[in-house]
Amino acid sequence: MVVKYKQNYIGLCIKGKKGIEKGRKDIIIDFKSSSVPSTPTNHSNFTSNNEERVASTKLKKSSSFSGTSCSNFTKNDRPTVSSIDRDAFLKCFEEDFIPVKIVNVKDMQDRMFQIKLTLASPHIDWEKRCSTLKEIRSLIANGATRYDEFFSCLRLLEPSMQVTLKDLRSQVVRETCITLAYLSVKLRSKFDHFTEIILSYLFALIPNAVKVMSSSACTCISFLLENSRNSNVLSSLLKQLKSKSNVIRREGYDFIALVLTKWSTRYLEKNADAIQECIVAGLSDADSDARAHARRGFWAYADHFPNKAEQLRRSLDFSKQKLLQGKINGVVTKVASSIRTRSQSADRSKSKDISHSAKVDTPQRPRQATCKNLKVKRFVQDNFEPESDDAHSESSSLYSNTSFSSHGSRSEDLLHVIKNLDNSLWMDKREGLLSLKSLLLNGRKLNFEELKQIMECIVRTLHEQHAKLFSSLLDVIPELISTHSNMSNWLYILLVRLLLRGGSSDVLGSLQIKLWKCLQVIRDTFDPSEQIQCLAKIIIEPSLSLSLKVKETISTYAIEVVKRIDGEIMEKLLKDNGIRLAVSKIIMWTSEPKSGELRTASCKLIVALFDCNPPAFQSILSSMPHSFRQKTTAVLKTFVKRATGDEHKNSRFISPFPPPPPPVVDNGVNDIDIDQLLHNLSNYELENGKRMDHFRALLKVTTSGSIPEDEWDSFYSSILLLILDAVSGKEEEDNLKEIALKTLNELLQSDITKVGKYLDLTTKKILECKLSENSQGIKTVADKCLKTLMKMSDLPLLLISISSCITADLHELNVISLHALKDLIEKSSREQSMDALSSIASKVILAYYSPESSVRKCAVVALVALYMKVGDTILKNYLKDLAPAKLQLLELYIEKLSKKERN
Structure with a gap:
């Protein structure tokens, strides 16, 4: 009934086209007669075209006409109302949020716990669960990822997400898939474990008769595989290819082809043999579409492992080898020759003499094609051109404008790109970058010489100041890095230029976000030890005049890199003189008087270096001057939270000071031990009541003036940092905040000149306290502190400090x-x-x-x-x-x- 209606509808459309060409009309009628209902989804719009019948020149029924893509649809074949495509996901990423405001860490944890309970209860109203899934996306959009506790809460959501994927409501499943895809895009490698666990549940939805569920699952899987590049994720994907369902196997081979196209070789090496076994099984699969996807996967596999692919081809029987050679419409592509050509090209790139002498035979363009084939080709180009940029698609290789072109024509495209990039006009350079991005998305792999030429052009373009050109550049660099594993030679120059631009004040907010995403790709792709060496070189390079903002950017980036390094590797790195010199410079940054953000970032970097390998860090610290050791000790005592009792004795941090005596707190001011008092104030395990008692004792000390001048100089900074840490606590600590602010006011009145290097931090914390909504007392004391600050003689510094608190x-x-x-x-x-x-x-x-x-x-x-x-x-x-x-x-x-x- 559906087919009959579809045919009648197409017939009516043809009758209305009075001016249509006769040949074109014949093709449309031919297509009308072969129209069938849509088959299950195909996530990348790759076509099979029934390659077993390659000798026939007639237009056959193929999945390029009947198949509907879950992630990319053709221009004139829009998804039906019930299917969900990639554009729908992206639209929800940008628009479908609910208002959420995160006050502090505890607020975020409470919200995540409530989300977990809601999603784990199927009896709760489905609209409520859909709204809860949107809330997860809103939390991430509003900065929940800046708290480390968020990721532990996210791990607890895994069982709840599994429950929602099994829900009978298609809308709940759809929102779950969108949320999973959004998390994957935002968290990337941090979402790998979640992806590994959830893949099997998503694959179970693919054969579902409800199109919303199946298409949402397919699109979600494509997002997950694009962003979670991990060998364990790939192992989980390979397990799905053993399914008894032909639909799951078909989509599974399609996803394998996607992985082989998008991932770099280093992520695939561990599972290379398993992938080869899957391709062999796919070539013999009972489903024709699955066989087509397996053949496409073979091509992509050959790009990564040419020798193994050649051995695999030789082990196949003659009929399968013939299908792999792809005799389509009279155009024969010799797979074995192309694999040997790629292998020889890789060898030639290592030897300059060989590269100049060897010649590569490439298939030539056929001189003539039949009239009917040309009509078919023109019709498909006009009406069924896929939106996907993936050049490994069999439909694109059959029908696209470059389908009959040789490798030489692709080289001409690359020469055109290089010519545009060398142009002096920014518009031509941008056009070159867009063309390069298109080539990369189409699966174009560059050899070493080509990559060298492109990178030389990109490095020159990195100096350009035009915003649109820089934005296009930030789109191309991640694609280059993701698709080419031999980029280590350009790691240093990329980091230098990007970090310098990241610390520039003229970069717009949207470009800053894109720049940090680019840096995140670099951080996740390259070896962390190489990155540390490059960062150390940047820090100690005398020709680079690093601004305060650039130093802060370098410190922020380095923190995440250090967290990824193994302790033994860090021990070897810290023996390098260049890295030791860079560490000494970072220690100097911790006392920078003009930037509170730089002080905070550099202190966190010092703590990260210490946490990576404490003995190795202490060994280089012992060889530094006393002033450096004193600064580092103060940083570690402030930022490393130490517990009392046995935990304190077993702490990894070995302080150069002797352990404090037993607690002695007396009502008399003269009997207070300042060392012990500071130790108690830095103990975050104490209850608020006890900490308040210690702050009251500190308030007495500051107001009495009983501390000698020489001791006061050594304690002033430690007291100030402890107070500032207390005033930025949780909302339920309002009483503690008020006492800490009173102590801060007394401290500023006693000697305001000593606050100099912590002026930015002090100003910001006081202004933040004026935002308190729950306590009028905090606002009042904060006003007093601000008035005290304004009494200082160096008002220009205070003006700069207050203006630095103005952000976007x-x-x-x-x-x-x-x-x-x-x-x-x-x-x-x-x-x-x-x-x-x-x-x-x-x-x-x-x-x-x-x-x-x-x-x-x-x-x-x-x-x-x-x-x-x-x-x-x-x-x-x-x-x-x-x-x-x-x-x-x-x-x-x-x-x-x-x-x-x-x-």
Whole structure:
């Protein structure tokens, strides 16, 4: 009944096409007669085309017409209402969120626990469970991944996700698949274990009669395999190929072809023999589509393991070898010759003399094709051209414009790319990058000489400042790295250029996100020990003038790299003089007075190096000057949370100081042991009540002035950092925060000059406390602390410090910072404002473009205060790039204030 309706519908469409060419009309009628209902999904839109009948020149029924892709659909063959494609997933990634605000770690953990309970209970309303799945995506979008505890909570979600995949509601299964794909895209390698566990449940959905379930599962699997490149994931995939279901086997071989096309060789080496066995089984499968996917997988396998592929081809019987040679429409592609050619090309790349003397035979373009075949080819190009860029598709090799072209024509495409990249115009360079990306997505592998030429062009392009060109570059580099394993020679230059751009203030927020994704691919792909050596070289390179922001970017990136290194390898690395020198520079960064973010990042890096191999780190620390050892010890005592009792004795950190005496706390101020008091304050295992008692004792010490001046200098920094750590605690510690802020105010009043190198951190923590919604007492004490800070003599430094708290995303903090900045500008002299003008103006103008109206209003008020202080002549240099509408509004505010002052 469905077929009859479909045929009638096509017939009516043909009748309406009065001006259609006769030959084209015949082809459409021929297609009408072969129309059948859609077969089960095929995730990459690869076609089988019934290759057992290669001698026939007539257009046969093939899956390129009847098959529907789960991840990429053809331009004119859109998915039906019931199927879910890749575009639908991507749309949900960008739009389908619910409002979520993460207050702190405990809030995030509570939400994840509630999500686990909801998803694990099938009796709960299905709409509630769908909303819960969207909440997971919203948590990630709102920064849940910045907490390490999130990943442990995610592991607990694995059983709950398995339950939702078994749900009878198609909408629940659809949302689960979208959420799994979103997690895979965002977490990449950190989602590998989840992918390994969940794959079998997704494959079980493929034969499902409900199209939403089967297509969602296929699309989800394609996302998982693209982002989770791990040998264990591949092993889990290979197990599915032993299924009794022909649909599962068919899709499984298709996914194997996808893996062999997208993954680099180093991820496949462990399972190379198992993949070969699967390809052999696939070539003999009862399902014709499965055989076609297996043959395509053989081609991709040959790109990674040419020698094994040649041995496999020879072991097959003659009929299978003939099918692999692919005699389609009179065009014969000799697989064995191409494999030997690729093998010889790889050998030639190692020897310059051989590479110049050897010649490669390539198949030539046939001079003539039959009229009917040309009509078929033209019809399919116009109406059924796949959106997928995968050139390993058999349909593309049969019908695309380059189907009859040789390897030489592909080289011409690459020469065109290189020519564009060498052009001086940025538009031509961008066109070259887009063409290169298309070639890479089509499975084009570059030999060493080609890769060298491309990388030389890319390195030159990395110096370009144009945003669109840089954005295209950040799209190409991950594809190059993912598809080529011989990129180690360019690791250093890539890291140098990308880290320098990452620390630049002129890079837009969207480009920053894309840049960090690119750095994440580099971090996950290259050997961590090589990355550490390159980072050390960057840090100690005297010709590179690293800004504070670049140093912070390097430290943030290095933390994740260090966490991936084995302790024994780190011990060998720390024996290198260059790395030792880099460590000493990082220790100096921990006391940088102008950037609190750099101090925090470098301190975390020191702790990460220590945690990787404590004995090796202590050995290089012992060879450093006393001042370096003292700084490092202070960092480790602050950041490494040590417990009391036996845990403290067994701690990996061996302090150069003797162990503290038994606790002695007395009501008398003179009897308080400062060393022991600081040790108790740094013990996070204590209850809030006991910690509050210790802070009260510290408050007495700071107000009494009983500590000698020489001891006060040595304790001041430690006390300040402990207080700042306490004021940034959880919401339920409001009483502790208030006492800590009172202590901070007394500490600032006692000697405000000693806060110098921690000024940025202190300012930011005080401003954050002014955002407290639960306690008015905290706000009041924070105001007192801010007024105390404003009494310091070096107001330009404080102006810079407050302006550094203005960021692109924290709107509430921006409002508080702009208010404080405006008050301080009015209090300072003209000379003091001039000293900090460059830092202030750039940050306030950034806030002036905020999407929040409250932030924009505070920014324009601060600009008016700055104008009244420094004058029109000096400030107009910073306002020349301001939008006309915003400049007009600023002039209106200035005019109103001027009239008010005159009156």
